[in-house]
Amino acid sequence: MKLSKDVMKDMYLRMRRIREFETKAQNLFAEGRIPGFVHLYIGEEAVATGVCENLTDEDFITSTHRGHGHIVAKGGDLKFMMAELYGKATGYCKGKGGSMHIADRDKGILGANGIVGAGHNIAVGAGLSAQYRGTDQVCVCFFGDASTNQGTFHESMNMAAVWKLPIVFVCENNNYGISMSQDRHMAIKDVADRGAAYGIPGVAVDGNDVLAVHEAAEEAIARARKGQGPTLLECKTYRHRGHFEGDAGAYKPTEEQAAWIKKDPLPRFAEFLKENKIFTEKEIAKLDEQVAEEIAEAIKFAEESPDPELESVVQDIYSDIVEEVRVR
Amino acid sequence: MKTMTYGEAIREGMSIRMREDDSVLLFGEDVGAFGGCFGVSAGMFNEFGERRVRDTPISEGAIIGTAVGSAATGLRPIAELMFIDFLTVGMDQLVNQAAKMRYMFGGKVSMPMVVRLPAGGGVSAAAQHSQSLEAWVTHVPGLKVVYPSCAQDALGLMLSAIDDNNPVMFIEHKAMYAMKGEVTNYEPIPLGKGDIKRAGKDVTVIATGKMVLEALAAAKTLEKEGIEVEVLDPRSLYPLDIDLINKSVGKTHRVVVATEENKRGGFAGEISAIINEDMFDLLDAPVVRVGALNTPVPFAPVLEQYYLPNSKDIIKAIKEIV
Numbered sequence: 161m162k163l164s165k166d167v168m169k170d171m172y173l174r175m176r177r178i179r180e181f182e183t184k185a186q187n188l189f190a191e192g193r194i195p196g197f198v199h200l201y202i203g204e205e206a207v208a209t210g211v212c213e214n215l216t217d218e219d220f221i222t223s224t225h226r227g228h229g230h231i232v233a234k235g236g237d238l239k240f241m242m243a244e245l246y247g248k249a250t251g252y253c254k255g256k257g258g259s260m261h262i263a264d265r266d267k268g269i270l271g272a273n274g275i276v277g278a279g280h281n282i283a284v285g286a287g288l289s290a291q292y293r294g295t296d297q298v299c300v301c302f303f304g305d306a307s308t309n310q311g312t313f314h315e316s317m318n319m320a321a322v323w324k325l326p327i328v329f330v331c332e333n334n335n336y337g338i339s340m341s342q343d344r345h346m347a348i349k350d351v352a353d354r355g356a357a358y359g360i361p362g363v364a365v366d367g368n369d370v371l372a373v374h375e376a377a378e379e380a381i382a383r384a385r386k387g388q389g390p391t392l393l394e395c396k397t398y399r400h401r402g403h404f405e406g407d408a409g410a411y412k413p414t415e416e417q418a419a420w421i422k423k424d425p426l427p428r429f430a431e432f433l434k435e436n437k438i439f440t441e442k443e444i445a446k447l448d449e450q451v452a453e454e455i456a457e458a459i460k461f462a463e464e465s466p467d468p469e470l471e472s473v474v475q476d477i478y479s480d481i482v483e484e485v486r487v488r
Numbered sequence: 489m490k491t492m493t494y495g496e497a498i499r500e501g502m503s504i505r506m507r508e509d510d511s512v513l514l515f516g517e518d519v520g521a522f523g524g525c526f527g528v529s530a531g532m533f534n535e536f537g538e539r540r541v542r543d544t545p546i547s548e549g550a551i552i553g554t555a556v557g558s559a560a561t562g563l564r565p566i567a568e569l570m571f572i573d574f575l576t577v578g579m580d581q582l583v584n585q586a587a588k589m590r591y592m593f594g595g596k597v598s599m600p601m602v603v604r605l606p607a608g609g610g611v612s613a614a615a616q617h618s619q620s621l622e623a624w625v626t627h628v629p630g631l632k633v634v635y636p637s638c639a640q641d642a643l644g645l646m647l648s649a650i651d652d653n654n655p656v657m658f659i660e661h662k663a664m665y666a667m668k669g670e671v672t673n674y675e676p677i678p679l680g681k682g683d684i685k686r687a688g689k690d691v692t693v694i695a696t697g698k699m700v701l702e703a704l705a706a707a708k709t710l711e712k713e714g715i716e717v718e719v720l721d722p723r724s725l726y727p728l729d730i731d732l733i734n735k736s737v738g739k740t741h742r743v744v745v746a747t748e749e750n751k752r753g754g755f756a757g758e759i760s761a762i763i764n765e766d767m768f769d770l771l772d773a774p775v776v777r778v779g780a781l782n783t784p785v786p787f788a789p790v791l792e793q794y795y796l797p798n799s800k801d802i803i804k805a806i807k808e809i810v
C-alpha cells in the first residue's frame with residue numbers, strides 16, 4: 161500500500177527524534193550529566209518507527225534495556241524521558257527507574273526492562289488481556305536476537321501461539337548479544353526460522369528500511385487484530401554504538417561496521433524522500449531543525465528539574481503502604 | 489455457619505469474586521477441567537468456562553509473566569503454581585517484574601495479581617515439592633504475603649488478596665487442603681491483621697500455616713501443666729501485624745516463633761528480630777525459634793517426620809523460657 165505524505169513525514173520525524181535523543185544522551189552521558197547505564201538505539205531507528213507507526217495509544221508494547229527508541233516511537237514524552245535519564249523528580253518514573261525502566265501506561269508502554277527476555281512473558285499477559293476483554297488491541301513485544309536464547313522466548317512464543325494471542329514479536333537482530341556475535345550464540349542465520357517451532361509465521365525483513373519494516377509490521381499487526389494469532393517478525397539491523405555507553409565495541413570488525421554505516425536507516429530514508437520528491441532537502445532540514453529544538457527543550461526541562469525528595473524513596477512500592485524512612 | 493475444607497474455602501473465595509467481577513480469572517497448570525493438582529479449583533471450570541479458568545502449558549515463568557502483563561493492563565489474575573517450589577522457574581517474573589514494576593515506574597502502574605503457592609511438607613513429596621519458602625517472598629519489597637491456617641482465614645484472605653492492587657503471594661499448606669473448619673463470615677479479612685487463635689498469659693507462640701495447629705496442640709498439652717499459651721497467627725506475613733504482636737508480648741513477656749521453614753534464614757528470624765529490636769523491654773526471656781532442620785525436605789516418612797517441627801518441639805521451646 162502506498163503511504164501518504166503525512167505518514168512519511170511522521171515516520172521521518174520519529175526516526176530523527178530517536179537519533180537526536182540518543183546522540184544527545186550519548187554526549188550528556190559522556191559529560192557525566194546522566195548517571196548509571198545507557199544503551200543507545202542509534203542505527204536501529206527504522207525498526208521501532210516502522211512498527212509503531214501502525215499502532216495507536218490503545219495498543220501495548222514491551223521493550224528492553226535498549227528502550228529509548230521504542231518509547232519515542234510509541235509517542236513517549238521527550239521531556240519526561242530525558243528527566244528520567246537524569247534521575248529527576250519530573251521524570252517518567254520520578255527518578256526511581258532511570259533509562260532501563262521508562263513506562264507510560266497511557267501510551268500503552270509497559271516498560272523498558274533491565275532483564276533480557278522478560279518482556280516476552282509480559283507481552284503474553286497484555287495479549288491475553290486484550291483478547292479476554294474482547295478489544296482489538298495488539299501488543300508488540302520488542303527484543304534483541306540474543307534474548308531469543310532465553311527460556312522466556314520459548315515459553316511465550318508457545319503460549320501466545322497456542323492461545324492465538326494478538327501479539328507481534330519483533331526481533332531486532334543487531335547481530336550481537338553484548339559482545340557475542342550471532343554466529344557464536346545461535347546455530348541459525350534467521351531468527352525468523354524459530355517461528356516454525358511454534359506454528360506461527362516467521363518473517364525476516366531489512367530492519368534498516370523503514371518502509372519494509374512498516375509493510376511487514378502492518379501485515380502482522382492486522383493478523384493479530386483479526387484474531388489470527390502472533391507473528392515473529394525479524395528485523396535485521398545494527399547498533400552503531402557499543403552494548404552500553406563505555407563499551408567501545410572492539411569486537412565489531414571495522415569492515416562490518418563500515419558496511420552497516422552505509423546502510424544507516426536515517427540518511428537512507430531521507431534519500432528516499434528526496435529521490436521520490438516527497439520532500440525537498442530544505443524541507444527535511446526544517447524537520448531536523450524542529451526535532452533539534454524538541455530535544456533541546458527536553459534537555460532544558462531535565463536540567464532545570466529538581467532532584468527527587470529523599471522521602472519519596474519509600475513511596476510507590478505498594479498502592480497503599482508507605483515503608484518507613486531510615487530511623488537507625 | 490457452614491463447614492468446609494481449607495481447599496474448598498480457597499475455591500469459595502475465588503468463586504465469589506469471579507461471580508462478581510469478570511476481570512478476575514484463574515490460570516495455571518491443570519486448573520481447568522482437571523480441577524488442579526490438589527483439586528482446589530474442581531468445578532470452577534464448569535461454572536466459569538475455559539475463558540476464565542484456563543489451563544496453561546507447563547511454563548511457570550510465562551504463568552507469572554502472564555499475570556504481570558494482564559494485571560498491568562486491566563485484569564485481576566489469579567495464577568496458580570502447582571507447588572511453591574516451582575517459583576524458582578518463575579522467579580524473575582515475580583521478583584524483578586511483578587514486585588518492582590510499580591516502584592520502577594514511579595507508582596504509575598497497578599499490579600492486582602494473586603499467586604497461589606501450595607507449600608509445606610508432611611506428604612512425602614520430597615525435596616522439590618515440600619518446601620516452605622516464606623522468606624524468599626517476604627524478603628522482596630513490592631510483594632504482600634499471606635498464609636492462612638484455617639478455612640475461615642483462607643476464604644477471607646483470598647477475598648482480600650483478589651481485592652488488593654498489589655501482587656499478593658497466597659501460600660497454602662498442601663497438607664491442610666482436606667481439613668475441615670467452620671466458616672461463619674464471608675467478608676474479606678484485611679491484610680496485615682493477625683488473629684489470636686487461643687488466648688493465654690504465660691507465653692506467646694507466633695505460628696504460621698500448619699504450625700498454628702501444632703501450636704494449638706502444644707497449648708492443649710501444656711494447659712494440663714498449668715501453662716497458659718497464647719497462639720498468635722499473623723495470617724499475613726507482609727504486612728505484618730506488629731501491633732498485635734506487641735500487645736501479646738506485653739501480656740506474656742515470652743515468645744516462641746514457630747514456622748515450618750528451614751530455620752536458617754527463615755521469616756521466623758525476621759519476626760524474632762523485630763521483637764528484639766522494638767520490644768526488648770517487654771521481654772523476660774530471649775525469643776526462641778522453632779523450625780525445620782536445615783536440610784532439604786527428605787522423602788521417607790520417618791525422615792520427614794523427624795525433619796518437620798511439631799508440637800513437641802514447641803513444648804520443648806516453651807519450657808526453655810517459661
